[in-house]
Amino acid sequence: MVCCVHPQNVEEAPSPRLLGAHLHPDNIPASFYEKKTKILVVFRNPKDTMVSFYHFSNSNPALPSAKSWDTFYSQFMSGEVPWGSYFDHALGWEKKMDDPNVMVVTYEELKQDLSENIRRISSFYGFSLTEAQVQQIADASTFKAMKESSSSSHGNMGNVFFRKGEVGDWKNYFTPEQSREMDEVFNKRLAGTKIGAKLNYQAHCQ
DSSP states (O other): OOOOOOOGGGGGSSOOOOOOOOOOOOSSSSHHHHOOOEEEEEEOHHHHHHHHHHHHHHHTTTOOOOOSHHOOOOOOHHEEEEEEEEHHHHHHHHHHTTTTTTTEEEEHHHHOOOOHHHHHHHHTTTOOOHHHHHHHHHHHHHHHHHHHHHHHHHHHHHHHHOOOOOOGGGGGGGOOHHHHHHHHHHHHHTTTHHHHHHHHHHHHHH
């Protein structure tokens, strides 16, 4: 379970505090690392991330709408989108992969075996769960379950945050040329890295 707390309300939030953010690791306050705060990082393959971000931008009134898929594709590839370059972000977390207080999981891993990853995450945070608790959390954490309860959990933004949640939806948007270009950029910037291996690009993006 993750909740987002406004910075002004952090001191008022009960301990342990659970914060959600999209920060580059270099922009996380140094005190987080000094105090050995546990950080869970969730990545999604870059092609599905782009498609999700495209729809999120067009549905979220707080973000600029994309004029077209092709325009958004160019902006994403050049890092000219909110929160910046996907690849810079990934390389930033690459430097933290060996930090025992940082755990990186992928959306695809969660989709493939949610229960096992709930066990891994709970262990990382020092929680001991029964199998019944694991199953209860898994049942409530599927994309389908979260989408169905999104109106109560996210109000009018429910449909903005929860669209399809599928792995491989990028195939419905990328042209062959765009796919090849993304492959080249990934190979140039992330191939051979730990975060690159974690993303399992060949399985999910080719």
